[in-house]
Amino acid sequence: MSAQAQPLSIEQKAYIDAYEAIKRNDRAAIASYKQQLQNYTLYPYVLYHDYRVNIDSTPPRVIEFFLNRYQDLYLSDKLRTHWLKHLAATKQWPEYLLHYTPQNSQSLQCNFYHASIAFGTDAQKEKAISAAQQLWQSLIEIPEACVSVETALRNQKKFTAQMVWNRITLLIQKKQFSRAQDASKDLSNADKKVVNAWINIVRNPNLTSKEITTISGFARKEAFIQAVPYLASQNPQLAQSALAEFAEPYGLNQSQRIDIQRKIALRSAYRYQEEAKALLENVNTQGNGSEETIRWQAQIALRNSRWIDLLDTIELMSKEEQDSNQWRYWRARALEARGDQKTAHTLYQTLAQKRNYYGFLAADRIRLPYQFNPEKNTQLDQTALIKKYPALQRIAELIAVDWVKTAQVEWHYFLPNVAPDELISIATLAKQWEQYPHAIRSLALAKEWDHINLRFPTPHKEPVMENAKKNDIEAAWIYGIIRRESAFNEDIRSSAGAVGLMQIMPKTAKYIGKRIGNDKTSIYALTEAKNNIQLGSAYMRYLSDKYNDNKVLATAAYNAGPHRVAQWTQNLLKLDADQWVDSIPFTETRNYVKAVLEYTTVFNSLLHGQYARLSDQMPAIGSDNKLAEK
The missing domain is CATH 1.10.530.10 (Lysozyme)
Structure with a gap:
């Protein structure tokens, strides 16, 4: 079902015309099209776009009716977002409080906190203040909508120095140095100098052991924790020496020391520096390793053809990792290199039954044919499937009117709600409709990998x-x-x-x-x-x-x-x-x-x-x- 594959039906043509009428706010035409399309699959879209485009003149009761009637459609959330923005822009704060639901948008969250602090009950105010404090500390950039909340916190004497330090810590961790300096405007001149020194240490980690003595307290500790891993990228030995020398004086606990040791080892490994092998082995053999440090130790071993080291490192991995195709293959390669042909051959034989990168490599090692293991085609009752899922009806119509991007949004919200045992049928239907990304995603959600013709289409x-x-x-x-x-x-x-x-x-x-x-x-x-x-x-x-x-x-x-x-x-x-x-x-x-x-x-x-x-x-x-x- 490619876009525009067939002439548009009367309803499809009316839908497109209705959208054009909405854009020019032709109320008479819009009313006529609504009457004509009220039983059409895409009727909710007609209403949504009318209310969205003309949000200023749409009565609240009309929007509320839409939100209730179509609460199962993603359009409901989108319209609520538009409405909340309108209510905030027009300062209708009691209405905002009434219709707000949790949002990902930081601006909408801040509007909610502002409305709660200004017009909410005492309980709502208290809850909003606490939430606003947490949000402010996590902001990289402060949206315009959050400025009023910051002002409210100041007025309520709920804006603390600890909040400022927490945000500065986050900003420096994210290398947002100019924003960190801007955030320090609420600190004393002496503390501003501390922030500047802290930033200079992180920016120039070779200065760690020299300039860090110019600051004290938690700032020195944080500066050290942040700077040493960066230093490791340039000079792992100096980073190790700095950790050994300053960890205790600067008050690092055992967990923080171990974390820095891991970071030093990984930073050296990323560039395959000579010290990386010893640093990773030191971390991993002491039981302080992570999945990443163990994997990098294995990577260094295989890059250098150190097969005994590779076998020993694989033993440090979790059972799940050891049983993965990747490390079973490399265990076989290492055993083969060490002369254990029999065990290696057995591992290769098992892997060679799989249709994946390591399966193909394993088959090559012992010259076996590749196994593609395709599933048979699925029998599809297209009519029953479309009848069961209204979203498919909307998708079919959106494709027909060439609203392909909107159809993709429908797919995005629809697929996670499909019954697991019907995902293969949905994938089959999606391929028939030439909706290849969604056929592939359906099979991924179903964790079905053997339907080769669905997973690997050949359009264009x-x-x-x-x-x-x-x-x-x-x-x-x-x-x-x-x-x-x-x-x-x-x-x-x-x-x-x-x-x-x-x-x-x-x-x-x-x-x-x-x-x-x-x-x-x-x-x-x-x-x-x-x-x-x-x-x-x-x-x-x-x-x-x-x-x-x-x-x-x-x-x-x-x-x-x-x-x-x-x-x-x-x-x-x-x-x-x-x-x-x-x-x-x-x-x-x-x-x-x-x-x-x-x-x-x-x-x-x-x-x-x-x-x-x-x-x-x-x-x-x-x-x-x-x-x-x-």
Whole structure:
């Protein structure tokens, strides 16, 4: 059911016209359309948009009726939010108190506290003051709506120095140094100097042992706790010495010392510094390790082919971690390297039955065929399913009128409420409607991984195949990138600014566009599937050229950028690619590369009925100098 696949029905056309009438506030037309559409599936949307756009002139009783009648729809929460903003803007505080429900918005929370303090009962005032104190201390930036609450706390003499210090501590932890200095305006001149010294210590951690004596009390302790881990990134030995020398004089308790020891070890590990191995082992063998410190100890061991160390470190992991595909594979690799072929072979055989990255690698070690284990297609009674779930009726109509983004919101709220035993049917329906991200999410919620055709759809086949041929890269690899980046959501935008199916950064799109003669690099243009695939595929070709067709390095660079890959491969002795992948410092990129390689293998099977072995696509990484066996 693609958008605009069929001519609009009379009701669908009327719905679109009603929305246009609402935008121009044509009351006569709106009334007529409401009458015409009152039995239409999207009628609540007509009401919602009318009330939202014309909130100033909509009677409160009308809004209350909507909130009660449609309380099961997400539209009810959205309208309540608009109404609360209107009530605050027009200073209708008693009404605000009456209709407020807990909100995520800090501004709406502050409006509620302001209304409670000004117009609430004594109990409401007391509760609001306490909550407002807690909220203020947690704010990175103070919204305009919260200024009046801060003023109220001052007037009520509920604004304390401890609140200021707590917020300053948070701001410095978040490296919001200018805001921390601004927050110190409520302190004495002497305390302002303390804050400035504290900030200088954290900014320049090499000064820890020198300047920290200029401040005292809890500020010195906090400055030390915050600065030492940063110092460890530059000089782990100095950080360790500082901890040993000043932990007791500065009043650190045992828990704080252990926490800093872990942070020092991890900071050195992130850059694979020489000291990292000893620091991690010291933390972990004393029983003070965490899941992260143990994992990093294992990562360092496998990066350096220290197989005995790796086996010993795996034993420190929780049983759940040890039983994961990842560490079962690496246990087998370590045992194989140490000459225990029989045990390794048994582990590989078990893993090779799985359709995932480690299953494929394990199959390669003992030359077994890959197991894809697909589930049979699900029988679907589409009519019964749509009848049972009104949300599906709304989604179908939203798709028909090309309100695709709104349909996505409906999916978001709908899927968590589906009966678990019906999620596979919902996924089947979503795929039929070409709603691929929601088919994938349905199966994820159901924890059903074997419905390959639902989890790995192949839309946009023409531009994918065309650009694969044009750029001399695998179509399956393009699909693998798309599947990991966007799960086939054409309109998605990341918090970092990446856009569309292949999550291309606009800056990258402009660079690649100039190379291939494509000037369609605006954010809007990048949401167009064909254009996004052309630019993303050309970027994959660019990375392939940069890394001599090494798919592992190119995939890592697609996620983390070439500059990161350069750091991770600088002065690297030759290392098996599977070892390099699992020693990538960034967890996101480490998981990304494994997922894309796995997905590419699956897509190859779906597209061509055959696959290329991972081992044939993962050449060793690094210089030609061979690592000595340890």
